[in-house]
Amino acid sequence: MELRVSLAPHIRTADSTRRLMLDVLIALIPASLAGVYFFGPNALMLLVLSTASAVLAEYVWQKLMKLPVRVNDLSAAVTGLLLGLNLPPQAPWWIAVAGSVVAVILVKQLFGGIGDNFMNPALAARAVLLASWPVHMTVYTLPTMWSGADAVTSATVLSGHPAGTMDLFLGNIPGCIGEVSKLAILLGLAYLLIRKTITWHVPVIFLGVTALLAWAMGAQGGFTFDGDPLAAILSGGVLFGAVFMATDYSTSPMTAKGQVVFAIGCGVIVSIIRAYGKYPEGVTYAILLMNIASPLIDRFMRPRVYGSPLKEEKA
């Protein structure tokens, strides 16, 4: 029998890690399908391979370390799929495997496994891949739509590839597998909100701040669209990051107030990197930096203990 000691209120819910992770996987289906539709067989291979190798890496690690094997909670599958969706569509197969191993073993398991990692595993792995094999990680191609023709290398929208708002929205643009189709990501977001897996705070505020800053900085924003706020949130990985990456439970603050600060920080850093940084896009680094700041935010945003005096009363 398992005895649990916990603080009141003792409310039972049907939520389990497995259920939450399953919801995230379901929410990722539209983006995955869209990516495979636009970029063809190599994208499909990358998604399958990264998911499978993440699960396998977690299984092997837990077996080797004689830990309880928790592959069934699906968290490794989510990490692997998120990583795969963050790869350029023509990346070689071993990039997906290396990234998954880094994500699961280096970023997640070495820090204690699920819930104890301080950075988003998929994003940290992407950062490692970007620093290790920059050439493979920055070659983007125009969508091939399974035509069988050789993929044409192209700049992304943030590096100057022209694109209309509709193309940006549907995903007919060069970019990472999962980030191109905003329609698919929004479908995933709607599902997550309906299932109450995430709250609206982080995505909405993250995107709002990014749009506001793009508009405010205008042509100085270093951004192709001269401060068009809609284009700012429809290009690059900001929508994907805001919906699926910044909402990760273990690496974002616990309170709603803290999450607001977290989301504002993400939006500000993305805008600064886009405007002044060497890289055209900064969503990865923005979310990773705010992941690292999360414990600090939690510390300052601690909710008042019920019954303790208010600040005014203390004075």
Place this chain on the structure above:
Amino acid sequence: MNEFNQGAPLRGILPENPLFRLALGVVPTLAVATTLINGAAIGIAVAFTLLCSNIVIALLRNVLPAKAHVLCWLIVICAFASVAQMLLQAFFHDPYQDLGIYVPLITLNCVILARAQMAEEEHGVFTSAGRSLVMGVLFALVAACVGALRELLDSGTLLGAQVFGKGFEPMLLLKLAPGGFLLTGILAGIANYFMTRSKKNDKNAQKGGAA
């Protein structure tokens, strides 16, 4: 500090391994141990400075003024670091150019300062010399290992010779300091994992014995 003065003379191997257990002297390992040659060169330079300065400090331990002893250590260490620098410059010019500022910076290497502190408290020149020799050799070994691994993974070569076939894609991250940091951390983790495991076994064997 008493803890340091007890136990087997060869504790430097794992319990007092400068990089893995004491986390000292990490900077040169991260910054310049990018190839086997460079790792070995910085390691040997550190070991040389460590041994020589330790012998002198152990000899002088009763005459150094108590209020300024750290300053005196630094002068001694500085002298030997300069000797190491000149030797490298004269006989191993290629690694010397890669190591750059990190050779003079040996003066401020924490391994050496920690050993200087221990030398003042230990009894006798021979104990100090023996222990600093072990510690220095281990530092050199670890630095060379880190350098070799980084060279192997970030350019696919060892001692400049191609190891992997043409299909190998070098992992550029390991050439940078963060990569060295990650690698050193992983090696330290592995070393500590095996050490705590053997310690547990010892404890189980001596159950009921004195603490």
